[in-house]
Amino acid sequence: MRDDLEAAGIVVQLELAQQLPLIPGHKGQLQQVILNVVTNGTDAMRAVTNRRRVLTVKCVSEVDGIAVSVQDSGTGIDPKDIERIFDPFFTTKTSGMGIGLAICRMIIQAHGGRLSASPSVPHGSVFRISLQPSLKQKWTDQTPTDILEPHKKKPRRGGGAREGSRPE
Ligand SMILES: Nc1ncnc2c1ncn2[C@@H]1O[C@H](COP(=O)(O)OP(=O)(O)OP(=O)(O)O)[C@@H](O)[C@H]1O
């Protein structure tokens, strides 16, 4: 991924703490969150030609867990849209679906954490994911379709149904 970003003229800065608490979670889902947020940051920097394109990923230890932040030097987010960007189908892109962040927030909330966005000074945006190591996890077997079409009820599973995702 770093190679793709650098090919797009983006400088990647990683600031990862050495000692971090172990966070139980679904590895594939959490990777998907990071991928979506990094892709959005890359998109936001595509239009930037008059300053450096910098993507900074930090992972720090917090009193009650960890925080991962992804900061870009892109176009930034209109303050009036700062919460709407998490709504399903909200997009400002011609080819966007507007579902990336809705799914990211669902995944993080299902892990008992929080995902938020704020302006980055002087340019761009910063997305922050906080996760705790030992909250009572609200594990879910919701799929993106369940989030986007909540009115469509899933058929009930019989007694022999396979179990949902488990922490890795
Ligand atoms: N880092 C960012 N900088 C500026 N705007 C952003 C950033 N991340 C998200 N946005 C805004 O939030 C909107 C919603 O993002 P989201 O990831 O949900 O959908 P999308 O990227 O438009 O489409 P896709 O479904 O392909 O992800 C984007 O269209 C964009 O306007």
Ligand SMILES: [Mg+2]
């Ligand atoms: Mg997206």
